[in-house]
Amino acid sequence: MIERLLPAEVSCAATRAESVPDGILFPEEEALIARSVAKRRNDFTTARACARRAMSGLGLPPVAVLHGHRGRPLWPEGIVGSLTHCNGYRAAALARATDVLSLGIDAEPHAPLPVDLRELITLPAERERIGPPAPEGAGEIHWDRVLFSAKESVFKTWYPVTGRELDFLEADLTFDRASGPDRAGVDGPQVRIPAEGGFTARLLLTDPALPTTLHGRWRVEDGIIATAASVRSGWRENGES
Template identity: 70%
Template sequence: MIERLLPAYVSCAATREESLPEGTLFPEEEELVARSVPKRRNDFTTARACARRAMGGLGLEPVAVLHGKRGMPLWPDGIIGSLTHCDGYRAAALARAADVLSLGVDAEPHAPLPEGVGELVVRPSERARFAVGAGIHWDRLVFSAKESVFKTWYPLTLTELDFDEADLTFHRDDDDRVGGTFTARLVRTDPALPPVLDGRWRVEDGIVATAVLLRPDWREAGGTQGF
C-alpha cells in the first residue's frame, strides 16, 4: 500500500502480519525495548524487520535502526527513511539521500478519531473541505497526513510542528475513489522546507496511508516536490 504512494526509487516494505520470521532485533535495538510492554515491542520489531527488507531493496546490508528525539529513526549515512505501524499494518520506506531530502509515511486504522481528538487535529478550514467525497473518515485522514508532514519536517528542523500549524487540502484521483493527493500549507515555515508540501493518500482494506516526499532540488524546481 505504501509503495503505491511513493516513486520507484523509494524502497518500500510492508506487512499486515503481527510478527515476521526475520523479526530478530540487534542487541542495540533490544536495549531500547527491554522494558517495553509486548505490543510496543512487537510494533518496534516488525517495523524494523520491514526496514531491513527495504534496505535490501537498496542493496544495503541489514543494520540496527536506533532512534533519536521524538522517536526519529536513525538511518545509515546517505539514507533517508520513515517507519510507521498501527494495528494490522507496518511499513518502512527508504531512499538514497541523492534522491530524497526527507520523507514521511504514516498508516492508521480507517475509523473515526476518538471523541474530542478531532477538534485538536482538524482546523476549521480543513473541515469545510470535507465535501470532496463520502465514504472516507476525513478526520483520521487528516491525522495521518499531518503525521507524515511532521515526519518530513522534524528531521530537517529538529523542532515540533503542532497539528494546527499545517493546513491541508485533499484531492481524489479522477480514476481512483480511494486515493489521491494532498497539499500541506505550513502555517509555521522554516528555511529548510518549502512553505507547501505535497503528499499522497490511500484507503484500502481498513487502513488509511499517507506519504510526503521532499526532493533535494526543491529550490531549483521552484518549490515543487517532483512527486
C-alpha cells in the same frame, strides 16, 4: 500499499502480520525495548524487519535502527526514511539523500477520529472542507482520520530537516479528488474503497530548509489508511516554494 504513494526512488517494505520470521533484533535494538509489553515489542520488531527489507532494496546491508528525540529513526549516513505501525499494518520507506531530502509515512485504522481529537488537530477551514464525520460502517471515507494521518506524515517529513516541532494546527491541508472510476472526493458522493488521491500541506510555520508547501498521497484499502509525503533533494532547483 505504501509503495503506491512515494516516488520510484524510495524503497518500501510492509507487512500486515503481527510478527515476521525475519523479525530478529540487533542487541542495541533489543536494549531499547527490554521492558516493553508484547504489543510494543511486536510493533518495534516488525517495523525494523520492514526497514531492513527496504535497506536491501537500496543495496544496503542490514543495520540496527535506533531512535533519537521523539522516536525519530536514526538511519545510516546518506539515507533518509520513515517507519509506521498500527494494528494490522507496519511499513518502512527509505531513500538515498541524493534523491530525497526527507519523507514521512503513516498508517492508521480506517475509523472515525475521536471527536475531541478532531477538534485538536484540525483548523476551522479544514473542518469545513472535510465536512462532518462519516458514520462508522457507512462505507464512506473517514476524512478526519485521513487528515490526521496526512498531518503525521507531514510532521515526519518536517522534523528531521528542521529539528523543530510542527503543531497540528501549523499545517493547512487540502485533498485532491479521489482517483479511479466512479469515485469522488471530499465534496462529492460516497466514495468506493479502495480509493486514493493526493494532498497538499501549506505550512503555517516555515523554515528555509523546506518549501512552504509539501505534497503527498493517501490511500484507503482493507481497513487501513496510508499516507506519505516527501521532498526531493533538488526542490530549490525545481522551483518549488
